[in-house]
Amino acid sequence: MATFLGSPAFLAHPLPPKPTPQLSCTSSSQSPSPPPPRNDQQQQPIQSQPQSSSPSSSSSTSSFSPPPSSSSLLPLSSSSSSSSSSSSSSSSLNPQQKRQTADTTDWVASSLTRRFGLGAGLAWAAFLAVGVASEQLKTRFEASQQQANTKDVEKEEEVVLPNGIRYYEMRVGGGDTLRQGDLVVIDLQGRVIGDNGSGGSGVFVDTFGEGKRPLALVMGSRPYTRGMCEGVEYALRSMRAGGKRRVILPPELGFGDDGADFGSGVRVLPGATLEFIVQVDKVSIAPS
Incomplete structure (x- = not known):
């Protein structure tokens, strides 16, 4: 007994520890935890895949170029919005411009057609056609009247004006009188009386005859x-369309000094x- 308790070798080597009953008690006393739902188990590998692939993607992007920052993305959105707004505004403006150009061709006919129907537009077109035809008939009538009222003078008589001009009627015109601003087409022949250096017959201008071009002028225009x-x-x-005169001018009303x-x-x-x-061929209102 004494040797058993007092042996130093026994005390130096303690007995191996026995399994603690706490583990068995806890395992027996606690209820087993329910298994996790299958959805969570299925979602975990799905969620783990992006996590596992994220390092590779980040490594691949880092090897090529850095990801764009948020500040660099803002101008793109603004430019895209501005381009979309400009395209929408241009698309909204284009139809208005097309309608304006279409209306300017004949605004009376287009407005009548929109308000009263196609018949009103056709009536306006017929009115214009009748107006053009009547204007042509009027022109022909005036030409016939001018020709009927134009008479040749059998005996020329001299007419002296206060400013020294002398003229002789060769043919009395039957058309309209000439007014300021009228467009006049005339035939003109001018010569110098006596030998004043013009040479030959003294003629310095002549538009009479075939192949010669008449002179067109606006009354009151200079030079x-x-x-x-x-x-x-x-x-x-004082002449009319169709008339013809022989006019003698003093030097001060000609080319002067x-x-x-x-x-x-x-x-x-x-x-x-x-x-x-001078012969007056045509008289008309000058274009504005």
Whole structure:
């Protein structure tokens, strides 16, 4: 007994520990935990896959280029919104522009068609057609009246005006009188009376005859061209369409003290007395 209790070797080597009964008690006393639901088990591997793939994707993106920041994405959204708004505004404006250009072609006919139907637009077109036809008939009637009222003068008589102009009626016109601003087409022949340096017959301008172009002018316009001068315009004021006159001008109502140079050696010396034959072919209102 004494040897058993007092042996140092027995005390130096303790007995191996026995299994504690607490583990068995806890395992027996506690109820087993219910197994996790299958959905969670199925979702865990699904959720774990992006986590496992995220390192690879992040590594791949980091190897090529850094991800765009939020500040760099903002201008794209604003530009896309502005482009979409501009495209929508342009698409909304284009139909209005097309309608405006369509309305400007004939706003009367288009407004009548929109308000009263197609019949009103057709009636307006017929009215325009009748107006054009009546204008043509009126022009032909005036031309026939002018031709009927135009008479040749058997005996020329001299008419002297207060400003020194003398003229002789060769044909009395039956058309309209000439007014300020009218567009007039005339035939003109001018020559110098006496030998004043013009050479030959003294003719410096002549539009009569076949192949020659008449002179078109606006009454009251300046400067004069192609042999026109102040005295000729003054004589035209009392003429009618279809009329013809022989007009003699004093130097001050011709080319005065300056004379005129028509090229090809044709000149009118200063102080020359001029004689013109004027014929009024057409008279019309000048375009605005």
